[in-house]
Amino acid sequence: MxxxxxxxxxxxxxxxxxxxxxxxLTCAFLLPLLISIYxxxxxxxxxxxxxxxxxxxxxxIGNAAEADVPYFEGIRGLSAPVYRDGTIYLxxxxxxxxxxxxxxxxxxxxxxxxxxxxxNEALLPTAYSYEYAHGISTDPSHLSxxxxxxxxxxxxxxxxxxxxxxxxxxxxxxxxxxVGTLRACGAGRRQxxxxxxxxxxxxxxxxxACAVVISVVSLKALFTAFLEIRHDSLAWLxxxxxxxxxxxxxxxxFVILGLSLGMTLHRYSREPARALLNDAENMxxxxxxxxxxxxxxxPAATLCGLWRSRTNRSLSSxxxxxxxxxxxxxxxxxxxxxxxxxxxxxxxxxxKVSRSFHGGEGFSAEDMAYVSALEGVEQARPxxxxxxxxxxPESPEEVETPLRIRPYSGLGAAAQxxxxxxxxxxxxxxxxxxxxxxxxxxxxxxxxxxxxKQPAPEDVTVLTVAALTDTKPSGWALDIYVSDELYADIIxxxxxxxxxxxxxxxxxxxxxxxxxxxxFAGAEYAVTNRQSxxxxxxxxxxxxxLLLGYVFAALFLFILLILYVRLCDYIEGNRPLIRTLxxxxxxxxxxxxxxxxxxxxxxxxxxxxxxxxxxxLTALLCAWQKAPLHLDGGMVAVYAALSVLLLFTYxxxxxxxxxxxxxxx
Amino acid sequence: xxxxxxxxxxxxxRQGDEDIYAVDHISFTVAPGEMVAIVGQSGSGKTTLLNLxxxxxxxxxxxxxxxxxxxxxxxxxxxxxxxxxxxGYIFQDFNxxxxxxxxxxIIMPLLLDGKKPDKTKLRExxxxxxxxxxxxxxPGELSGxxxxxxxxxxxxxxxxxxxxxxxxxxxLDKKAADEIMELLLAVNRRGNTVLxxxxxQRYADLCGRKIEISDGKI
Numbered sequence: 041m042x043x044x045x046x047x048x049x050x051x052x053x054x055x056x057x058x059x060x061x062x063x064x065l066t067c068a069f070l071l072p073l074l075i076s077i078y079x080x081x082x083x084x085x086x087x088x089x090x091x092x093x094x095x096x097x098x099x100x101i102g103n104a105a106e107a108d109v110p111y112f113e114g115i116r117g118l119s120a121p122v123y124r125d126g127t128i129y130l131x132x133x134x135x136x137x138x139x140x141x142x143x144x145x146x147x148x149x150x151x152x153x154x155x156x157x158x159x160n161e162a163l164l165p166t167a168y169s170y171e172y173a174h175g176i177s178t179d180p181s182h183l184s185x186x187x188x189x190x191x192x193x194x195x196x197x198x199x200x201x202x203x204x205x206x207x208x209x210x211x212x213x214x215x216x217x218x219v220g221t222l223r224a225c226g227a228g229r230r231q232x233x234x235x236x237x238x239x240x241x242x243x244x245x246x247x248x249a250c251a252v253v254i255s256v257v258s259l260k261a262l263f264t265a266f267l268e269i270r271h272d273s274l275a276w277l278x279x280x281x282x283x284x285x286x287x288x289x290x291x292x293x294f295v296i297l298g299l300s301l302g303m304t305l306h307r308y309s310r311e312p313a314r315a316l317l318n319d320a321e322n323m324x325x326x327x328x329x330x331x332x333x334x335x336x337x338x339p340a341a342t343l344c345g346l347w348r349s350r351t352n353r354s355l356s357s358x359x360x361x362x363x364x365x366x367x368x369x370x371x372x373x374x375x376x377x378x379x380x381x382x383x384x385x386x387x388x389x390x391x392k393v394s395r396s397f398h399g400g401e402g403f404s405a406e407d408m409a410y411v412s413a414l415e416g417v418e419q420a421r422p423x424x425x426x427x428x429x430x431x432x433p434e435s436p437e438e439v440e441t442p443l444r445i446r447p448y449s450g451l452g453a454a455a456q457x458x459x460x461x462x463x464x465x466x467x468x469x470x471x472x473x474x475x476x477x478x479x480x481x482x483x484x485x486x487x488x489x490x491x492x493k494q495p496a497p498e499d500v501t502v503l504t505v506a507a508l509t510d511t512k513p514s515g516w517a518l519d520i521y522v523s524d525e526l527y528a529d530i531i532x533x534x535x536x537x538x539x540x541x542x543x544x545x546x547x548x549x550x551x552x553x554x555x556x557x558x559x560f561a562g563a564e565y566a567v568t569n570r571q572s573x574x575x576x577x578x579x580x581x582x583x584x585x586l587l588l589g590y591v592f593a594a595l596f597l598f599i600l601l602i603l604y605v606r607l608c609d610y611i612e613g614n615r616p617l618i619r620t621l622x623x624x625x626x627x628x629x630x631x632x633x634x635x636x637x638x639x640x641x642x643x644x645x646x647x648x649x650x651x652x653x654x655x656x657l658t659a660l661l662c663a664w665q666k667a668p669l670h671l672d673g674g675m676v677a678v679y680a681a682l683s684v685l686l687l688f689t690y691x692x693x694x695x696x697x698x699x700x701x702x703x704x705x
Numbered sequence: 706x707x708x709x710x711x712x713x714x715x716x717x718x719r720q721g722d723e724d725i726y727a728v729d730h731i732s733f734t735v736a737p738g739e740m741v742a743i744v745g746q747s748g749s750g751k752t753t754l755l756n757l758x759x760x761x762x763x764x765x766x767x768x769x770x771x772x773x774x775x776x777x778x779x780x781x782x783x784x785x786x787x788x789x790x791x792x793g794y795i796f797q798d799f800n801x802x803x804x805x806x807x808x809x810x811i812i813m814p815l816l817l818d819g820k821k822p823d824k825t826k827l828r829e830x831x832x833x834x835x836x837x838x839x840x841x842x843x844p845g846e847l848s849g850x851x852x853x854x855x856x857x858x859x860x861x862x863x864x865x866x867x868x869x870x871x872x873x874x875x876x877l878d879k880k881a882a883d884e885i886m887e888l889l890l891a892v893n894r895r896g897n898t899v900l901x902x903x904x905x906q907r908y909a910d911l912c913g914r915k916i917e918i919s920d921g922k923i
Contacts, residue, residue, distance in 0.1 A: 333809045339817045350804040620800045623761055624859070625789030626817045627782045 057214055060605060062247050064207040067598035068200040069251030069293060072193055074591050076285050077259050079189040081267075084280035086182055087175035094168040097122075097129040098138060099151060102164035104128045111158040115150055117143075131173070138170040197292060203361070203602055204293060205300045210609055212236070212304045219308045229309050233302070240301055248290050256281060262590065266583030277580075339626065343634030348641065354610035355642040358603050359649075362686065365599055366650035369592050370679075374658035376585050377675060378667050389540040390549050390571030392423070393556045395564055402535025407560075411539050414555050416548030422536030429530075430485055431518065432478040432500065440485060441518050445530060448521040451509060458523040462506035465520055466513050475505040477520075501526075546571050596685070604693045611635065611697035618701055628702045635698055636691070643690035647683045706773050708867050708898040709735040709758060714767035716753050716921075727753040729921035730767070735867070735900060740893040742909035743902045745918035751902045752871055754918065758900065759792055759869050760784040772866040789818045793860030793897075797872035799852045801844040807855045808840040814863050830858045834888060850881030857888060867898040874908065886911065 094100075097119075101112070104126055112121040112128055117137060122129045132138040132147060148167065155163045171178050215236075222232050263279035331349040336342045393411070395402055403422065411420045431441040448458050458464065465471045484499035486492060509521060522530070543549060549571035556567045618631055662669040716728040727750045735741050745751050756762040758769050760776045768777045772791050776784060788794070801810050811830070812822040831837040834854040844852055853873055860868055870889060874882035886908050893899045893913075901912060909915050916923055 333805065333812075333816070335816050335819075335821060339819055342816045342819075346804075617802055617804075620802055621813070621817070622785070623759075623788065623794055623796075623800065624814050624817060625785050625787075625792075627785035629782060630785070630817070 054214070057211060058243060060601065061207065061211045062243050064598070064601045064605065065204060065243060065247035065293075066250045066254070067594055067601060068204040068207075069248055069290065070255055070594050071200055071591065071598060072197045072289050073251055073255040073286065074259060074587075074594065075189065075193045075196055076289060077255060077279075077281055078587065079186065079193060080282045080285060081259075081263065081277055081280045082182075082189065083177075083186060085268075085276045085278035086177045086179075088278055089276040090172050090177060091175040094173040095129060096131070096173050098131040098144075098147075098168055098173060099129070100166045100168075101128040101130075101151070101155070102126065102166065103160070103162040105160065108158045108160050108163065111154045112151070115147070115154070118147060118150075135170065138173075197289065200598075201293065201296050203598070205296055207602065207605055208240075208297055208300050209304055210605055212301065216308060219305070229305070233305050236301055236305060237298070240297060244294060244297060248293075252286060252290075258590065262583065262587060266579065266586055338630075338633075340630045340633035340637060343621070343626065343630065344637040344641075347634060347638045351610075351614065352638070352642075354606050354613075355638065358606050358690070359642055359646055361602055362599050362646045362689075363649045363653075365595060366646070366682070366686070367653040369588075369595070370650050370654035370682075371657055372588055373592075373678065374654060374675075375661060376581070376588060378658070378662060378665075378670060379581060387546070387570040387574050388542060389421075390543040390546060390569070390574075391541040391552050391556065392538055392568045392570065393541075393560055394423075394425075394538040394566045394568065395560070401564075402537050403539055404535075408536075408539060410559060411541060411556070414541075414552055416544055416552045417541050418544040419542040421540050421542075423538035423540050424531040424534055425537045426530050426534045427517075427537075428482050428534070429479055430482050432480050432485065432495070443479070444517045444519045445527070446519060446521050447524055447527040448507075449524050451511070451521060456507055458506055458521075460523050460525040461501065461503050463503045463520045463522050464507035464509050465505055465518070466511045467508035468513050469518060471505055471518075473505050473508065477503045477505065479503055543571065546575070549575070600689045603689050607639070607690070607693040608697045611694060611701055615701050619705065622702075622705045628705060632698050632702060635694055639690055639694040643687050646690060647686050651679065706737075707734040707770070708737045708739070708772065709900065710768075710770040711754075711758065712768045712770075714754070714757060714769060715765045716750075716757055716762065717765040726921045728757060728764070731918075731921070731923055732767075733916060733923065735898060737866075737898055738893070738896055739914060740890070740899040740901065740912045741914045741916060742912035743900065743916045743918060744904060744906065744909045746904065749918045750921040751904075751918055753921075755869050755871050755900065755902050758867075759794055760787055786818075789814050790863055791866040793863065793865035793868040795853070795856050795860050795868065795870040795873045797875040799844070799849075799856045799876070801852055801855060801859075803844050806841050806843055807836060807847065807851075807858075810844065810855055811840075811858045811862055814859060818863070826862070827858075830861060833891075834858050848881070849877045850884055853877060853881070853885050854888065857885070857892070861892065861897070865897070867900060868892060870899060870901045872902055872904070874903070874905065882908075 099118075101108075104123065106123055109121050109123045109128060112118075112130060115130070117133055119131045119133055130151070132144070137143040137147075144167070148165075151165060155165065169178070177183060219232055222235070227235075260279050263277070267277050268279060333346055333349075334342070336345055393403075408420060408422060411417060426445050427443070429443045429445060431443055433440055448464050451464075463477070471477075479501040480495045480499055484493075484495040503520070503522070507521075511519060511521075513519060541552060543552060549569055553567055553569045553572070560567070614635075621631060622628065659669050711734070712732050714728055714731045715726065718725045718727055729750075731754065743751050743754060753762065757764050758771065760769075760771075760779070764777055768775055770776070771787065774787065774791070776787055779787065801807075802813065805813065808827065808831075811827060815822050827840075828837065831840055834857055836851060836854045836858065839847060839851055839855070844855070847855065853876075857873075860870075868889075873889065874885050877885060889899055889901065890911060899912075901908070903909055
């Protein structure tokens, strides 16, 4: 009953203080929770994506008919085949065998034999690793993304915890006289601790509940509207909340706040009750000013100089909080804006249909005519990607090198012209200028039985590396860039392996893709919808943009509260100084101007420093990525709005507190 | 012209539904160069009267003239200027600024008035008050008596028309209190008008005139 009575008195006596603490705690909890839920959703979505793709099975045998199923029965170590929608599913029964590459190869050979036995040449097998089929991502980019999110989460927790601790200690300081009064009335240490712990528990639980509800509801809405989008009928970001993670976050905050309370009350317990009752004696030890007090143009400027040289710590701490956060945000905002402009660009050749080269067949003139006549197609062009060539080994101990042949002029900014038998290669491969390479058609090198034969001299073309490019190697084959003259000779004898399509309207991509898939239905055809990928990326970037905006809004509110608390405390702490100076003859206007001037200098630094940090960094990043630096009206408007908001954040608490302090004088 | 003229001065504080008369229709004058003691028990209204004369509080009715200027009808800017130029205030709890050295505390009224501090005058004043070797110290490094000497120096730096001292010995031990009282008498002998609020009869007896106040009335 005593606890409830004290809490009731405490809450009703200073509701403003408790409301500020509640708001600070809510924002502090909200920030890491948002990042944590996004991280959980990213991990969950990827897991669901892998499970949906693999269906938890090792082998998917596509283009199958029900009549093929009996051929895959009775394979020792594999599950019974399951037929569903034209695909036969099988999985390795033993997890150990599934993880072992040698046993997997044995199973693959067995399946290949069964496929041959079935006589169905269209069967298309796909194998999934143990990790993939169990939803465990091994994708380095996903794993590094998860690690970065974890790091950001921990950094935000650290920031939030330190701010919450400072805000709570400031809150407790305001109630130090209560501790003094309670002790003077004979309350024991344990009784006082229980009172404050009960008050902390009440505010903490309320703030935690609000933060959890706000973060879950708002992120669910954001995911539903923007982030949980499906590409190829699958989403890799699905809203998901791990309750244990939420509890872990709240536990960290509760422990820190509890420790903070314990340490503060322990400190108070060692001080005499009279000292706690007298605020003046609680003032921190004063240190000698390093700069002498100087007379300036006006008394307000003189006082401002005095505050800046002797009592600027609170404002410096405000800058230490707001400048890094704003700079990081602006940098992220700039990067994302640039990324959005790049990903938002329409694909020039939005859809592509390709045909595998095996058998030497490509697209015919009729195919081209069909594609050109499709609704939504503005232009169609044949693509030649000759992959029937190899580089002959230099010695019998070496092996041949698979090739991808591209025209040098296709690189765009070609630094030099090549003669007919000169080529260029990436500077990242182990070839140098002057190296001689021997080009040969694959069928002139391999015999019909899969063996190797000596190619005839007329089938070999000798090429010399004359230039190096900055292109990225493809990995599985060596990219060589040949002269236009040689390329023309090569493709003259090759059929077109692909048709690229420019769309009349990017929105027509799905319709054109569907028409192509219907017409070119065989397993040898593949349709690539780049426009759909670009649309997906654009939509995804918009979602991430909104998420960042949302996180920043919470962060900005958090900073606003921190600045509000610190600046109000600063002016309140200077109340005795203000009273003394007013008695000595400083007018209210002089005092007001001196503090507003000091505040204004810090506010100006808080506004300009983040821009001065983030803009050059963005320019550097753009130069490095060779992306254009956009500074359009929208960005300038965002900068201006943030500046005004930040100036207001610095001005308002000082103005309000000064009015409150000066009014009774 | 009187240094101070108080006419029918009243200050009423409202406490719930009740009006408390801290100063109840008080009138008196103080001649230039005079040293007047205002004596009375705790809660009699001494400090409120001094605050009204110093322009720190606004009266409910009546008027106060300091050096011929009515301070009751003035706005905050005028009153502040008055405190800087015509009044010197000494407080019981010193009211020194803890972040300033003794020297900086003393010159603060000049800086607030936009004037350049006169180093010769500062040294002369510090020598007179016996704090010349304490000028670079912070208030926290000074004894109670030394702090009050710094407060007196700060009150005198602007050559005020009248020095208002509110229980200047209240926070000091007997020896330091006697020294401060000696200094105030010396200040008065230099020609400064002094209005001293005290509840100690022996110090009041040292002044040229006593005004006894009880329940807000003389």
